[in-house]
Amino acid sequence: MDGAAANAVEADVRLEHVTKRFGEDVVAVDDISLTIERGRFFALLGPSGCGKTTTLRMIGGFDQPTGGTVYLGERDVTGLPPYRRDVNTVFQSYALFPHLSIYENVAFGLRRRGVRGDELKRRVGEAMELVGIGSMAARKSRQLSGGQQQRVALARALVNRPRVLLLDEPLGALDLKLRKQLQLELKRVQHEVGITFVHVTHDQEEAMTMADTIAVMNEGRIEQLDAPAELYERPRTAFVAGFLGVSNLLQGTVSGDGVVRLDAGGEVRAAPGSLAGRSGRVAVGVRPEKVRLGAGEANAIEGAIAEVAYIGVSNQYIVNTLAGPLTVYVQNADPGARPAAAGDPVTLSWSPEATFVVESTKEAEK
Amino acid sequence: MRHHLLTAYGVLALGYLMLPVGVVVVFSFNDPVGKFNYTWKGFTLDNWAHPTGAPGIGEAVTTSLEIAAIVTVVATLLGTLIAMALVRYGFRGRGLTNFLIFMPISTPEIVFGASLLTLFLNFGVQLGFWTIVIAHIAFDISFVVVTVKARLVGFDRSLEEAAADLYATPFASFRRVTLPLIAPAVLAGGLLAFALSIDDFVITFFTAGIEQTFPVWVWGAVRIGVPPQVNVIGTIIFAVAVGLMLANTLWQRRREQAAMAATGAAATDW
Numbered sequence A: 001m002d003g004a005a006a007n008a009v010e011a012d013v014r015l016e017h018v019t020k021r022f023g024e025d026v027v028a029v030d031d032i033s034l035t036i037e038r039g040r041f042f043a044l045l046g047p048s049g050c051g052k053t054t055t056l057r058m059i060g061g062f063d064q065p066t067g068g069t070v071y072l073g074e075r076d077v078t079g080l081p082p083y084r085r086d087v088n089t090v091f092q093s094y095a096l097f098p099h100l101s102i103y104e105n106v107a108f109g110l111r112r113r114g115v116r117g118d119e120l121k122r123r124v125g126e127a128m129e130l131v132g133i134g135s136m137a138a139r140k141s142r143q144l145s146g147g148q149q150q151r152v153a154l155a156r157a158l159v160n161r162p163r164v165l166l167l168d169e170p171l172g173a174l175d176l177k178l179r180k181q182l183q184l185e186l187k188r189v190q191h192e193v194g195i196t197f198v199h200v201t202h203d204q205e206e207a208m209t210m211a212d213t214i215a216v217m218n219e220g221r222i223e224q225l226d227a228p229a230e231l232y233e234r235p236r237t238a239f240v241a242g243f244l245g246v247s248n249l250l251q252g253t254v255s256g257d258g259v260v261r262l263d264a265g266g267e268v269r270a271a272p273g274s275l276a277g278r279s280g281r282v283a284v285g286v287r288p289e290k291v292r293l294g295a296g297e298a299n300a301i302e303g304a305i306a307e308v309a310y311i312g313v314s315n316q317y318i319v320n321t322l323a324g325p326l327t328v329y330v331q332n333a334d335p336g337a338r339p340a341a342a343g344d345p346v347t348l349s350w351s352p353e354a355t356f357v358v359e360s361t362k363e364a365e366k
Numbered sequence B: 001m002r003h004h005l006l007t008a009y010g011v012l013a014l015g016y017l018m019l020p021v022g023v024v025v026v027f028s029f030n031d032p033v034g035k036f037n038y039t040w041k042g043f044t045l046d047n048w049a050h051p052t053g054a055p056g057i058g059e060a061v062t063t064s065l066e067i068a069a070i071v072t073v074v075a076t077l078l079g080t081l082i083a084m085a086l087v088r089y090g091f092r093g094r095g096l097t098n099f100l101i102f103m104p105i106s107t108p109e110i111v112f113g114a115s116l117l118t119l120f121l122n123f124g125v126q127l128g129f130w131t132i133v134i135a136h137i138a139f140d141i142s143f144v145v146v147t148v149k150a151r152l153v154g155f156d157r158s159l160e161e162a163a164a165d166l167y168a169t170p171f172a173s174f175r176r177v178t179l180p181l182i183a184p185a186v187l188a189g190g191l192l193a194f195a196l197s198i199d200d201f202v203i204t205f206f207t208a209g210i211e212q213t214f215p216v217w218v219w220g221a222v223r224i225g226v227p228p229q230v231n232v233i234g235t236i237i238f239a240v241a242v243g244l245m246l247a248n249t250l251w252q253r254r255r256e257q258a259a260m261a262a263t264g265a266a267a268t269d270w
């Protein structure tokens, strides 16, 4: 997903070697380059403090990069203030104007651009309908619940039909049930309006549910930029493997084409091409649900069951092996089956296609 | 028991404060014999019917009002802008400016007045209407700055970012978002400036030359006899000042109550 892949579709946002420093020591964003195609639901995902908000603020124009270039479409907007960028933002705190009615909040951007009369009324009305707050025009923002305020903030941004909509953890302040509901609604709205969304979140499930492309960030850099399934099935770094879901990592050394010799003994075959030119020390990974209790697949390792947890849809096992404890999920498909018990010796196996390779993790280097 | 003592103490303290005001109001209805309005001779509405009946008092009141009006506008404008600069921008000398702003509040008026007089004389400025205006602006600005600053410190900056995000230029953002939200403080600062200007004697006395504001006129009148019109004007100033302060307080309280009621009403979510 580099610039080359995007040549057919128009890019709405392009960052080239963008860096942001605060003072001498803090590098909030470290030489980021990325392209966001038109109409994408793009998520910036990463732990707190990794530079997501700063990246978003540089696209919006609230912070200026200390290095690099920001493009909106073909236009270099580096250095332009927010009010001269064709971008709107849904702020984390909503930032609704408390002295204005809901209607005037939504109309604010259109009024600044000289839209008046019937067109103003129609567009504000449409935007409020779109997000389901059509009946609240006369109220003040303080009279609204968190979920309603979030909708107003969304309408206030969307009504301007910007090139790109920026959302900074827009659901962060809401309770779980409401968050789930609004996730789906945001997705529906994005589908309806077709505007490019750039959504910042630290919640991997939220990013997976909503986005069609995710950039996983860590310490000011992009670790991997891919579709959700790709990130989950073929993480390219240990950080990504650990941040999105649970993964088992086994330390080893590359010993041939697609073959890694484990430190604990034995060999593991990885999917063709998944070594991606790596050599020397690496870690091979496999997701818990892709491991079988029992032999039968090309990669296998011996162990003994240490713990069993009954989760309903599945049983979760911790299995002690020479390569360390591995997590295994086994679906409860057969109602009669008796789960393996702690202490039972088992063979674990999984296919080369389910195996990914990342850099050797630090803990094992010690 | 303690509760009653406290109430009694409160009533006494309030009485002590209000007694002089009460006397001023009551004696505005006196019908004095001779030049001094010190002993009660009889009730009349004459003074209220002719508030500018004493020679020179009308001109003095007009001068005071004109000065206060100009001073209020200028001090409120400059004070608000200085407060914005002090809160919003880090610049060299900000700490010093912060300190200097407090000087006119903490300096004794007599020192402030005398210094200004020296300054005007050194620069050969003709004392009169405009030197009073300059002097009043100089100390009123501080009060406006302090009032507006308090409001700006708690101001949510993301609102201005939202305005900029919605295509508002810095000027539009100030006019449409910042100013409406700090308006109560700006208004309070303006009222304070007006009240301080109308009321000032010491600094005015130093910088007035032969110009007479109402307080200066009263000071002159005291030596030859105080007409009851002074009480009338005094009562009016007092009533207007208290009225404006009350109105501002009530307005603010209503805004807050509306906000409180709203928070309660919004408890039911989607």
Ligand SMILES: Nc1ncnc2c1ncn2[C@@H]1O[C@H](COP(=O)(O)OP(=O)(O)O)[C@@H](O)[C@H]1O
Residues within 6 Å of the ligand: A022, A026, A027, A028, A046, A047, A048, A049, A050, A051, A052, A053, A054, A055
């Ligand atoms: N205005 C600022 N001044 C100094 N440091 C900042 C500022 N804004 C952000 N940072 C630092 O930059 C890093 C990235 O912050 P941020 O982009 O807010 O992260 P995220 O949104 O991913 O949680 C953090 O270490 C944060 O402390």
Ligand SMILES: [Mg+2]
Residues within 6 Å of the ligand: A052, A053, A054
């Ligand atoms: Mg953030």
